[in-house]
Structure formats: structure tokens, C-alpha cells
Amino acid sequence: MACAKRSPQAVRRAIGASDQVTDQQLGDLLFNTIVATRQGTAVTRHKYDEVWSLISHSDRKVRLVVPQMMEWLARLDPQAAGAPKEFPFMLAAGGRRMFNANQIFRDPAWRRDDPDGALLINSSDLSELGAKDGDWIAVESAVGRLVVRCKVDDAMRNGQLALPHGYGQAYPTSDGERLINGPRINLLTESGNRDPIAGTPYHKNVPVRLTLVSGHEAAAYQSQSERIHKRAAGQ
Numbered sequence: 001m002a003c004a005k006r007s008p009q010a011v012r013r014a015i016g017a018s019d020q021v022t023d024q025q026l027g028d029l030l031f032n033t034i035v036a037t038r039q040g041t042a043v044t045r046h047k048y049d050e051v052w053s054l055i056s057h058s059d060r061k062v063r064l065v066v067p068q069m070m071e072w073l074a075r076l077d078p079q080a081a082g083a084p085k086e087f088p089f090m091l092a093a094g095g096r097r098m099f100n101a102n103q104i105f106r107d108p109a110w111r112r113d114d115p116d117g118a119l120l121i122n123s124s125d126l127s128e129l130g131a132k133d134g135d136w137i138a139v140e141s142a143v144g145r146l147v148v149r150c151k152v153d154d155a156m157r158n159g160q161l162a163l164p165h166g167y168g169q170a171y172p173t174s175d176g177e178r179l180i181n182g183p184r185i186n187l188l189t190e191s192g193n194r195d196p197i198a199g200t201p202y203h204k205n206v207p208v209r210l211t212l213v214s215g216h217e218a219a220a221y222q223s224q225s226e227r228i229h230k231r232a233a234g235q
Contacts, residue, residue, distance in 0.1 A: 001027035003043060010044035069197050087141065087207035091161040093185040094203045095120075100166035108171060108181050108228050116225055117167035117182035118151035121210075122158050126150060129210055136218040138211045139163070144187035147213055147221050161208065171228055179228050 004011045004027035011017065011026055015033045033041055052060050099111040108115060119139060131137050133152040138145055139161070148163065156162065167182025188208065194201045213221075 001031075003027070004030050007044050007046070007050075010046045010050065013045035014042040066197065072196055084207055087209050089125075089159055089161050089208050089210060091139065091141075091163060091188065091206040091208045092204045093163050093188055093206050094165035095162045097164045100164045108231075114151075114164070115182075115229055116149040117164045119148045119183075120153040120156050120162040121150050122156045122160070123152045123154055125156075125158055125210075126152060130212060136213055136221045138213050139183075139188065139208050140211060141188040141190065141206055141208045142193075143190045146183045146185070146187060147217060148183050149221075149225070161210075171231070173227065173231050179224050179231075181228050 005023065008023050008026055011030055012019070012021070015030060017026060017029055021029055030043060034043070046054075055062060057063065098113050100114075100117070119137070123133075126132065129137065131150060133150065135150055136147055137150050138147050146163075153162075163183050163185050165185060168184030168186075169181055170178035171181045172178050185203075188206055189201050189203060190206075191201055193206070
């Protein structure tokens with residue numbers, strides 16, 4: 001109803017309504033057209049000169065400056081931009097890799113590479129931790145903990161880590177058990193650590209620390225990984 005009242009001629013063009021349809025009837029006709037058209041319908045068709053009338057400012061200029069954002073930028077302190085001491089690593093949680101795409105790849109058999117969604121880490125950082133390539137290690141943030149397989153990648157800078165998105169689904173086994181395939185990275189994300197304007201969590205900038213896991217815990221994760229991928233391979 002508001003759309004029809006605001007732009008009656010544009011609505012008439014979009015739905016093919018005649019001038020005989022009154023402005024009062026136009027909103028109902030637009031609604032009925034939307035409901036009856038399963039494939040969707042345009043709700044307005046504006047002429048070029050009419051488009052600028054959609055900008056509400058009297059000078060017809062677009063306001064690009066967001067005052068709250070400018071105030072926030074002015075308060076940023078480069079000296080405070082480093083990782084906190086208790087969480088010395090910065091994790092990019094949600095990297096894109098060859099065989100992950102949100103949760104499209106639900107079947108582990110579809111992943112021809114990186115089946116466990118490994119943590120990418122610089123070799124010197126991994127050596128300092130006392131672990132080696134392929135080990136299971138723990139990633140801890142202020143709100144959660146994950147045990148992940150690590151993978152050396154010297155393209156990563158010291159102090160920088162990366163985990164992929166699209167993993168962490170519960171995969172069913174033949175006996176009815178459901179096994180978690182890969183890291184559930186959102187368990188590490190603190191909702192309060194977010195952009196103050198958009199409210200989006202800083203997925204690509206999550207402060208974390210790394211710790212070794214016990215032999216028993218590592219063996220449990222290794223066993224689960226093998227079970228998932230044997231099942232996925234039909235063994």
C-alpha cells in the first residue's frame with residue numbers, strides 16, 4: 001500500500017494497471033498480483049528521470065558519510081591493534097579452499113583435499129608450540145575450544161592462523177551414530193567482538209591461543225576422522 005501510494009505511476013507500469021484503477025485500489029491490485037504470480041513480479045518500473053526522486057534529500061545527493069562510522073574511526077588506536085597477550089594468535093575463521101563452500105559439501109567423500117578442514121599455521125609457530133605437521137592441537141578463544149588437525153603453510157605470517165568454513169556437520173554412520181566432520185568454527189566466534197556499525201562478528205580476526213592436547217584426546221579425534229572417511233568411502 002505504501003509503495004503504491006509513493007510511486008503510483010511506476011506501479012501501474014510494472015503490473016500493467018490502467019489509469020481506470022484508482023490510487024486507492026492500486027495497493028490491493030499490486031498485492032494480488034504478487035500473490036498470483038508464482039515466478040515473481042516487478043513492483044515498480046521507474047523512468048530514468050524519476051529515479052532521482054527516490055533520494056529524499058532536497059539536493060538529490062547521496063550521503064556517503066556515516067557519522068557513527070567516522071566517530072568510531074577517529075577513536076581507533078594503532079597501538080592497541082595487536083593481539084591480547086592471553087590470545088597471541090589471530091585466526092581467520094572461515095577461509096575459502098578448494099573443496100569447501102558453506103555447507104554444500106555435506107558428504108565428506110566429496111572433499112578430495114583437506115578432508116579434516118586443517119588449521120593452516122606457519123612452520124616456526126608450530127615448532128615453537130612443540131607440534132608437527134598433521135598433529136591434532138587445540139584452538140581456544142574467549143568463548144570456545146576446538147581440536148583441529150594442523151597443516152604447515154609458510155604463506156601464513158607468524159601469529160596468523162586460518163580455518164575453513166563449511167565443516168562441522170554431523171555425519172551419520174551405519175550404526176546411527178553421528179560424527180562431527182571437521183571444525184565448527186562458529187564455536188570460536190564471540191558475538192560481542194563485532195563491527196560496531198553493521199554488528200557483524202569479526203570472523204576474520206578472532207584472537208586465539210594454541211595448546212597441545214593429550215595423547216588420549218588426539219587418538220580420539222584421529223579415530224573419529226578415520227571412521228568418518230572410511231564411511232564416506234563406503235568401507
